[in-house]
Amino acid sequence: MSTSSGSPESWISSFCSLLGHEYFAEVSEEFIEDDFNLTGLQTQVPMYKEALEMILDVEPEDDDDDDDEEEEEDEDVSGDGRDGTTHRAHGERRAHSRMASDLSVIESSAEMLYGLIHQRFICSRAGIQQMSEKYELGHFGICPRMNCNQTRALPVGLSDIPGEDTVKLFCPSCLDVYVPPNSRFQTVDGAFFGRTFGALFLLTFPEYDLSKSGGDSVQNLPRNTDDKALINGIYACNVAPGLGPGKIYEPRIYGFRVSEIARSGPRMQWLRNKPADMAVLNEAVRFAGEVEENVGTDNDDESMNLNNTTGRETTNTSRRRAPAINARLRQQRQNQNASPMTLDTNGAESEL
Ligand SMILES: [Zn+2]
Numbered sequence: 001m002s003t004s005s006g007s008p009e010s011w012i013s014s015f016c017s018l019l020g021h022e023y024f025a026e027v028s029e030e031f032i033e034d035d036f037n038l039t040g041l042q043t044q045v046p047m048y049k050e051a052l053e054m055i056l057d058v059e060p061e062d063d064d065d066d067d068d069e070e071e072e073e074d075e076d077v078s079g080d081g082r083d084g085t086t087h088r089a090h091g092e093r094r095a096h097s098r099m100a101s102d103l104s105v106i107e108s109s110a111e112m113l114y115g116l117i118h119q120r121f122i123c124s125r126a127g128i129q130q131m132s133e134k135y136e137l138g139h140f141g142i143c144p145r146m147n148c149n150q151t152r153a154l155p156v157g158l159s160d161i162p163g164e165d166t167v168k169l170f171c172p173s174c175l176d177v178y179v180p181p182n183s184r185f186q187t188v189d190g191a192f193f194g195r196t197f198g199a200l201f202l203l204t205f206p207e208y209d210l211s212k213s214g215g216d217s218v219q220n221l222p223r224n225t226d227d228k229a230l231i232n233g234i235y236a237c238n239v240a241p242g243l244g245p246g247k248i249y250e251p252r253i254y255g256f257r258v259s260e261i262a263r264s265g266p267r268m269q270w271l272r273n274k275p276a277d278m279a280v281l282n283e284a285v286r287f288a289g290e291v292e293e294n295v296g297t298d299n300d301d302e303s304m305n306l307n308n309t310t311g312r313e314t315t316n317t318s319r320r321r322a323p324a325i326n327a328r329l330r331q332q333r334q335n336q337n338a339s340p341m342t343l344d345t346n347g348a349e350s351e352l
Contacts, residue, residue, distance in 0.1 A: 020184035023155040025130040027121040051109035115192030122197050143171035148242035150213045156198040157190030165190045170198040172210050173242030211241035236278040244274040
């Protein structure tokens, strides 16, 4: 409708350019026009049809009203569809369809509908690709934690249901979520990004080097290469690079470290710990060594789950067992390429 240059910008691009909407990707019209992508949204959004028309910049149709008097006024009404003013004397009778109050309902419904579509879009191939471009341009900001070395954060929601919480920033370096630094993001619903996107992004683009500072290099974001050590198909340097020895704040009084068992001592620091040798987290290879069988497709799902959970756990027990397996671990390091993590990143590599 308004794609040619010089015409007014579309509803979607004007929505995404609003203050506070910097995290949003522009959902493609093809994605919205595919009914499959909208499954189940009709019941969640009031005035769904009108909201969808507003998002797609479709002129509202009055095809359901068959009165002759209304038909003759069709041209007048189409002109004031967007600004909501219905001040003409003889236009008042049909003002029920596009009154200012209706428009504000439709407008907020359209924002809600767009957000829910956006939650799905950024998990699609085209959407996650667009989000990776925004990530590279630093649109999502950086983790405020000092030891995270300005790792770029990702917008996430803590719930997939709208109205529950605002958007948060997930830091892949310390594996925690933060309130965005600017208050303008506190009006953005977290469900518009959802719980899936953050983790899916890191699975889809494992080659971003999270251990390097993402703050200064805007265009040439540091990338991993294949010759770096892999754990379950994920680069070892990307496993919580902001945590572990030397990356944990150490409280001191006059230069002396505060004892862990002091009254105000730094308890629970193990929560931010991680093993010095990340190879002990390579459960898939270790499991294969223990069973002495090929790592078949049955084990792959299990290795994914293990990889997710053990990042936060203490690995004291596994560290004790590690030396016995280390020799075998080196031999079998090649086998881990069978892991599902080493898929061709959703086909995105070709475009990166
Ligand atoms: Zn962080």
